[in-house]
Amino acid sequence: MTQEKPGTYEGGCHCGAVRFRVVVDKHEADECNCSICKKKGFLHLIVPPEKFTLLSGDDVLTTYRFNTGVAKHLFCSICGIHSFYRPRSHPNDYDVNVLCLDGNVLSKFRIIPFDGANWEENIEQLQSRVQPSGETEQ
Numbered sequence: 001m002t003q004e005k006p007g008t009y010e011g012g013c014h015c016g017a018v019r020f021r022v023v024v025d026k027h028e029a030d031e032c033n034c035s036i037c038k039k040k041g042f043l044h045l046i047v048p049p050e051k052f053t054l055l056s057g058d059d060v061l062t063t064y065r066f067n068t069g070v071a072k073h074l075f076c077s078i079c080g081i082h083s084f085y086r087p088r089s090h091p092n093d094y095d096v097n098v099l100c101l102d103g104n105v106l107s108k109f110r111i112i113p114f115d116g117a118n119w120e121e122n123i124e125q126l127q128s129r130v131q132p133s134g135e136t137e138q
Helices: 035-040 116-129
Strands: 007-012 019-024 028-032 043-047 052-056 061-064 073-076 094-097 110-114
Touching (some): 019 043, 028 116
Antiparallel strands (some): 007 019
């Protein structure tokens, strides 16, 4: 059952060095089938910077970039977990992995498939649903 009301959650990496807090207005997460998301098992929750707070671990985050180099794939240098990153689709926002939120919260989210394997052909669908920072839905 998805949650209708906004909520605040905390989460982080496996070893606990990276911790964050996120305010969720819309309990929807995207499941992407692109090469990196499939391998990481990432469920995307894109939020503007004012809804994301890094509580600890800035000093242990490592960045991986590939392809266009726009996305900043951040991961814990201790345990290797990718709990959030700065996505190519919304480079000014944060993309939190719902699976890295504390507790059993997955059932609160509606999971929406996204064909990221064909990213260029489908990115407008994601951008029209999840507005970049500073923009409002039409």
